[in-house]
Amino acid sequence: MTREYRAVIVGAGRKAGPIDDERGPGDRAWLKPWGHASAYQAVPGCRVVAAADPLEDKLHRFCDRYDIPGRYSDYRRMIEREQPDLVSVTTWAGLHAEVAIFAAEHGARGIYVEKALCGSLAEADAIRAACQRHRVAFNYGAGRRYRPGYCKMRDMGASGELGEVRGVIINCGMGGLMHGQSHMVDTAMHLLGDPEPEFAQGYIHTETGPDGEHTDGYYDAAANRWCGRSVSGGDPRLAAAYIRFTDGTDATIWANGGRWYQFTLVGTTGLAHAADNNSSYEARRIAEAGIFRSEPLPFPAFEDESDTVIAIRELVAAIAADTPEATSGNIERTHRGTEILFALAQSHLEDGRRIGFPVENRTMYIPSR
Numbered sequence: 001m002t003r004e005y006r007a008v009i010v011g012a013g014r015k016a017g018p019i020d021d022e023r024g025p026g027d028r029a030w031l032k033p034w035g036h037a038s039a040y041q042a043v044p045g046c047r048v049v050a051a052a053d054p055l056e057d058k059l060h061r062f063c064d065r066y067d068i069p070g071r072y073s074d075y076r077r078m079i080e081r082e083q084p085d086l087v088s089v090t091t092w093a094g095l096h097a098e099v100a101i102f103a104a105e106h107g108a109r110g111i112y113v114e115k116a117l118c119g120s121l122a123e124a125d126a127i128r129a130a131c132q133r134h135r136v137a138f139n140y141g142a143g144r145r146y147r148p149g150y151c152k153m154r155d156m157g158a159s160g161e162l163g164e165v166r167g168v169i170i171n172c173g174m175g176g177l178m179h180g181q182s183h184m185v186d187t188a189m190h191l192l193g194d195p196e197p198e199f200a201q202g203y204i205h206t207e208t209g210p211d212g213e214h215t216d217g218y219y220d221a222a223a224n225r226w227c228g229r230s231v232s233g234g235d236p237r238l239a240a241a242y243i244r245f246t247d248g249t250d251a252t253i254w255a256n257g258g259r260w261y262q263f264t265l266v267g268t269t270g271l272a273h274a275a276d277n278n279s280s281y282e283a284r285r286i287a288e289a290g291i292f293r294s295e296p297l298p299f300p301a302f303e304d305e306s307d308t309v310i311a312i313r314e315l316v317a318a319i320a321a322d323t324p325e326a327t328s329g330n331i332e333r334t335h336r337g338t339e340i341l342f343a344l345a346q347s348h349l350e351d352g353r354r355i356g357f358p359v360e361n362r363t364m365y366i367p368s369r
């Protein structure tokens with residue numbers, strides 16, 4: 001008989017489940033089940049046994065909808081009482097560290113944390129240490145890395161089909177550094193095979209109004225914290241990023257406000273391209289050396305699937321095999337991507353200087369939702 005994996009969800013909001021309602025028919029960007037509760041229902045052997053949220057009405061609506069028996073206002077009490085195998089952390093980023101660390105220290109075998117990972121590098125260090133100390137499998141909410149189309153792009157690069165891989169170009173919306181660009185940095189790393197970063201340079205929008213008032217995110221040096229009026233409370237909007245990796249590849253993220261979400265993996269003889277925010281994939285190669293003419297390169301066939309389902313399935317497999325590091329979005333990679341995000345913020349503060357790794361300022365706080 002296959003083992004049952006008991007899951008709990010901390011934070012009964014959109015990404016916990018109801019975000020599925022936001023995807024219309026024919027929308028291929030994010031595939032359903034996209035929310036955590038609905039995705040657990042799609043993974044054989046998994047059962048969501050409880051959820052926690054301090055908003056009582058919301059919690060009951062959520063649990064009624066997904067048929068979840070255990071209901072708690074305090075996630076600590078839930079984890080202690082339910083002793084789950086899997087913990088999904090779908091609160092805002094400011095709470096991710098305390099919940100993930102508590103779960104790791106209280107018996108969870110797998111943790112699935114939404115992006116952004118947390119609010120500071122000190123928090124990221126503590127999450128990584130807790131997961132490693134307790135041998136907890138980890139996956140991250142930056143979903144493109146699980147999507148089969150992006151895995152095919154990465155494989156084309158790794159196999160030499162595109163020639164020598166030179167880098168990734170991303171053309172995307174102007175999301176907050178932590179909230180939105182956590183996705184972009186993670187996808188760039190994934191397409192390149194998760195190399196070590198060498199340095200990062202960033203430029204951030206820090207607009208002011210006619211009287212010099214901040215109309216955008218801004219850095220408060222005394223508090224070592226980004227602040228602002230945005231809904232996220234100061235998550236600054238990235239304009240552009242350049243990330244150089246130690247293997248000589250690089251990633252350019254151009255966050256221009258056009259919501260194109262195009263991702264191109266560039267090699268010397270070919271390129272692979274994801275368009276329309278994960279909806280379609282194609283590749284091209286040089287047709288004839290010496291002249292500027294290219295032709296389609298067959299893109300490998302694949303069956304697309306929800307990233308949330310794949311992330312959960314990977315966690316279950318890692319627990320079953322007792323190989324906690326064997327997930328795609330493991331804590332080492334997620335920590336590395338988070339370190340890049342903080343390097344981009346630091347670079348902006350130093351007029352675009354190249355920021356190497358590890359980043360020195362580990363207590364700078366960047367809030368996000």
Ligand SMILES: NC(=O)c1ccc[n+]([C@@H]2O[C@H](COP(=O)([O-])OP(=O)(O)OC[C@H]3O[C@@H](n4cnc5c(N)ncnc54)[C@H](O)[C@@H]3O)[C@@H](O)[C@H]2O)c1
Pocket residue numbers: 010011012013014015016019052053054055058073075090091092093095114115116141142143179369
């Ligand atoms: N991967 C993706 O593409 C994607 C998409 C949407 C949201 N997200 C991420 O999911 C997370 C949640 O976003 P959302 O849009 O679902 O937000 P939301 O506001 O809809 O849900 C957050 C929930 O957490 C609850 N909460 C607050 N404090 C809590 C506590 N102490 N214990 C338990 N629950 C608590 C809130 O009451 C709320 O119900 C964020 O990190 C966000 O970035 C990821």
